[in-house]
Amino acid sequence: MVNLADVAHRAHVSKMTVSRVINHPEKVSEEVKAAVLSAIDAVGYQPNRMAQALVNHQNYVIEFLVLEDVVTVEPNYAILLLQIADLLNQRGYTLEISTHIKANKRIDGVIVSGWRADDLPALEALSVPVVLYGESPLDYDMPFVDVDNRQGTALATQHLIRAGYDKIIYVGLTVDLPFAQERERGYLDTMAANHKVSRVYTVDNHSRAAEQLIFNLQTHLPANTGVVCATDRIALGVVRALNRQNGIPEKYGVVGFDGVFIDQITSPQLTTIRQPFAQIAHALVDNLFVQLHNGELGMQRLAPDVIIRDTTRH
Amino acid sequence: MVNLADVAHRAHVSKMTVSRVINHPEKVSEEVKAAVLSAIDAVGYQPNRMAQALVNHQNYVIEFLVLEDVVTVEPNYAILLLQIADLLNQRGYTLEISTHIKANKRIDGVIVSGWRADDLPALEALSVPVVLYGESPLDYDMPFVDVDNRQGTALATQHLIRAGYDKIIYVGLTVDLPFAQERERGYLDTMAANHKVSRVYTVDNHSRAAEQLIFNLQTHLPANTGVVCATDRIALGVVRALNRQNGIPEKYGVVGFDGVFIDQITSPQLTTIRQPFAQIAHALVDNLFVQLHNGELGMQRLAPDVIIRDTTRH
DNA sequence: TTTCGGCGTGTTAACGGTAACATGTTTTTT
DNA sequence: AAAAAACATGTTACCGTTAACACGCCGAAA
Incomplete structure (x- = not known):
């Protein structure tokens, strides 16, 4: 691997000048800069991150903490992980994936997903910047990035109203997590704003639980009912229960939430609120880097997309 | 962060002795070794990977190459990624995720998934060890790790035969990829060994395509037919098509392949051949490290598990 | 008793990069 | 025109770790 000295030699300057061309180009004259740049190009020089890390007292490693049980991990993590990793690589950083909080690791920052309330004290105590994926509770003011959950269910509810479901x-x-409360809130507020009577049920996040609920409920569900679901898993169960009578989308409308993977494999195809994962990944990484440069960036709620497919009338 | 010098000072020895205790303990006297170890423990010393990398001319970075389109990425990647990352961390390595082949990167090895035949020349040309996830074609002898695809469909077929499907x-x-050929082979061989007439259909890897196929085929499917599916996605479509008549598992049996995620959300629950992801992750990492230590380890086919659930008679 | 070999430990230099300072050159100021 | 300031580049030392070598000590061989 070529190093600074190789470039320096080729450009007839010292290592330091080459380093300056890269890090403080304004301090180098135009001619020398041009010569150095062409030398860099000619030999294909790439800085050695390890040497930089050593001298700069940084690690160029960001940790992605998955605090959820690995087995129950949602498929969307894969997408998020790939995006985040790519963004970090572009900035010369490397991703380290871990499944438990540990202080004193040689890392520069942490992105956390799947946390529960009782993880937060330990996270707050870390000596490096932290960003949460997912809305944090009010009593912690840790920076977080999330889809705008409330807006998501609001959009879902509005869509069902507009589509004429009664x-x-x-x-x-x-579960009593902030994101779940927000999603419920978006439904309730929209219903209230439209002078409609709201009705909330809760289930565990499993399609079978949702299927069972709707099955038990079916006498209370008149034709032309719309169902806003907190997740695609729930929506999947609801669709299964209602589709037996082939009532979707004419008799019943169903909207899910998340828009990764599950919505692709349902039949009929699920109308859903899609999380903007590319933007979320960007926001998580940006948020962390702002913190690394001593800035502050609090909560970021990103607008979701409504994907209208075949479980609702258009 | 504490460093070698801190430990050395506390143990009243030189930095070199501490380094030796860690890397060549047999060259240090027992008393000094004990003193150094307790000093290491007392101050919580952890070696600085960057400094080690610099002096050892290594990077301590392994690249995970995802050559498949990010959007179509299967949920099982998340599980595999988490496991691999954890194993690498345990060995002091970091994972770098990338989506395109690029030479001259500062990495020590590559794990590749989602490759196609035309990626292989470029991979073979890399100057660092490479392991493929997924069976490689015969004309390349690159090391790979995969579930034993042939054995998987053989087990599926045997299970259906034993369960009395006719x-x-x-x-x-x-698609014409090695793993797909192997899966077909496992079915064909088992049928031949049991003197049964085999019948092969092919579809794209989408549940809707499979559903349509079975729908078109239904007049040719007498009661007591078993269906071996190349993937869980296909199985999902087959179940949807056959379950309309509530024929599963009494009239029809269905077995999927992969055992990640999709099988959890089907109703009835899918009988499937599960890939042993924990073992695959282990094997991939081990294979790479054997190569890093100048060893050689060719192909590894790992035994799958049969998960018997509700789409087949027991 | 002297010499040699081995053992345990310390010293030095190097990995590739950068901050701080030193030096030499040009430009500005008076 | 001399002094000061600004600018461009080079020199030195250091980040934390390790290989190679140097050194001193002890016991065995001569």
Whole structure:
């Protein structure tokens, strides 16, 4: 591998000048700069990150902490991971994936997903910048990035209203996490704003649980009912329960939430609120780098997309 | 962060002795070794990987190359990624995720998934060890790790035979990749060994395509037919098509292949051949490290598990 | 008793890069 | 025209670790 000295030799300057061309180009005269740049190009020089790390007291490693059980990990992590890794690589950083919080690691920052409330104290105590993926509770002011959950269910509810469904119910999650509360909120607010009566049920995040719920409920579900679901998993179960009578989308409308993978494999294809993963990945990485440069960037809620497919009338 | 000098000072020895205790313990006297170890423990010393990298001319970075389109990435990547990353971390390595082949990167090895035949020349030309995830074609002798695809469909076919299904068909993939050929082979060989007439259909790897195929085929599918599917996606479509008549598992049996995620969200729950991802991750990492130590380790085919659930009789 | 070999430990230099300072040259100021 | 300031480039030392070599000590061989 070529190093600074090789470039320096070829350009007839010292190592330091080459280093300056890269890091403080304004301090080098135009002619020398041009010569050095062409030498860099000619020999294909790439800085050695390890040497930089050593002298700069940095690690160029960002940790992605997955605190959820690996087995239950949602497929969307793969997409998020790939995007984040790519963005970090572009900035000369490397990704380290870990499944438990540990202080004193040689890392420069942490991106956390799948955390629960009781993980937050330990995360706050870390000596490096941290960004959460997912809305943090009000009593912690840790920076986070999330889809705008409230807006998401609001859009879902509005879509069902516009599509002419009469009664609209919400199937939410039994877990008491901020994002779940926000999603419920988006439904409730929209219903109130439209002077409609809201009705909330909750289930565990499994398609079978949702299927069972709807099965038990079916006598209470008149034709022309819309169902806003807190997740695609729930929506999948709801679709299965309602589709037995072939009532979708004419008799019943169903909208999911997340828009990764599950929505692709349902039949009929699921109308859903899609998380903008590319933007989320960008925001997570940007947020971390702003913190690394001593800035501050609090919470970021990103607008979701409505993907209208075949479980609702258009 | 504490460094060698801190430990050395505390143990009243030189930095070199501490380094030796870590890397060549047999060259240090027992008493000094004990003193150094307790000093290391007391100050919580962890070696600086960057400094080691610099002096050892290594990078301590392994690249995970995802050559498949990010959007179509299967959920199982998440699991595999997490496992691989954890294993690498344990060995002091970091994972770098990338989506395109590029020479001259500062990495020590590459794990590749989602490759196509025309990627292989470029991979072979890399100057660092490479392991493929997924069976490689015969004309390349690159090391690979994969589930034993042939054994997988053999087990699926045997299970259907034992469960008493009479006619057994195979729904395979239109793509002409080694793993797909192997899966077909496992079915064909088992049928031949049991003196049964085999019947192979192929579709694209989409549940809707499979659903359509079975729908078109239904007059040719007598009661008591078993279906071996090349993937869980296909199996999902087959189940949807056959379950309309509530014929599963009594009238029809269905077995999938992959056992990640999709099988969890089907109803009824899918009988499937599960890839042993934990072992695959281990094998991929081990294979790479054997190569890094100048060893050689060719192809590794790992035994799959049969997960019997509700789309077949037991 | 002197010499040699081995053992345990310390010293030096190097990996590739950068900050801080030193030096030499040009430009500005008075 | 001399002094000061600004600019461009080079020199030195250091980040944390390790290989290679140097050194001193002890026991075995002569």
